[in-house]
Amino acid sequence: MENDRSTLNHMNAPLIETREKILTTAEQLIYQNGIHATGMDLLVKTSGVARKSIYRYFATKDEVAAAALNARDVRWMTWFRTESDKAETADARILNMFAVLKGWFESEGFHGCAFINTAGEIGDPNDPIRLIAKLHKQKLFDYTLELCEQLTIEQPSALAKQLLILMEGAITMARVMGDFSAADSAKDVAQLLLKQASS
Template sequence: MNESISNDTRDIILDVTEKLIYKSGIAATSMDLLVKTAGVSRKSIYRYFADKDALVVAALQRRDVRWMHWFTSAVDQAKTPADRLLNLFTVLKGWFDSEGFRGCAFINTSGETGDPQDPVRLVAKEHKQKLLDYVCELCAEYGAEDPQLLARQLLILIEGAITVALVMGDHSAADNAQCMARKLLGL
């Protein structure tokens, strides 16, 4: 089999899986629906992924890379360290206002697992740790006395804004979180 065709098929499977689980969740995304939507055989899916769990984990890991790249690139457009910290919330608001916003895929899928050691939950934890690490870097650039503490506080504002935007349909949650961040930063 041609390697590029093989990679294309794998990418299609991952794209479709990510879209379906983001839209409807893991439980609602059956293998039959994946086969039908991706236009591939079940055998093709199992050629690349041992089972549905492995497929979901791979799709989430891929989303993590793409989302973090998008988010950090957008936030880093701001000029000063203080502006970058505030831009966290401006970028979130743009995401909240985008078509198809359904909250955080990692929070959503974690809510479908009961076991803290479930591979889906571990991918979500890794994603949140990367986000925390990035925010901590921004806090250090800003000159925070305790960058780790400030980053943890800002992460709560980020996650709270995402949740309020999804659950309440209140996209101004990002503005409210930014206002609270200004107070934390003394701006």
């Protein structure tokens, strides 16, 4: 039985690799160029995967985009939480979030937030792409709220919302204005909010 499972896994490996190659390429293209500029022709050319093979996994370009953004959401949130959680206390982790953002801003290939970018291209608030973007921001809020709830304060939800606005503002300033120090400015305001909430 174990040998059968091993054989099946080995047989499925090329299929998994092809699907991952499509998603990785789609994610990179969408992040660099946006959804509208990322057509099937470009995906085929860049990934090296035949159009027929892509349609074997995904019925439409929108399906490819949704799957790629879902994968990015999981990976980005895992990275962000792991890096932010390297600080020891909840308030230190909250402030560390802004240091983590600054490191991201300064990294090679930074093009802002993929979810803000793609949501800006889609007019319909009920479009699956917009809903993925909304879910991503909800996860970021939930993590921030989780940290705020570890503090001894009266309104953790209100503080979490303020912190999320600071983070989103810093991301936008970094992308639009090229001002990576926006993370530092946001961190300064976060310190004031923490002090105010604790008093």
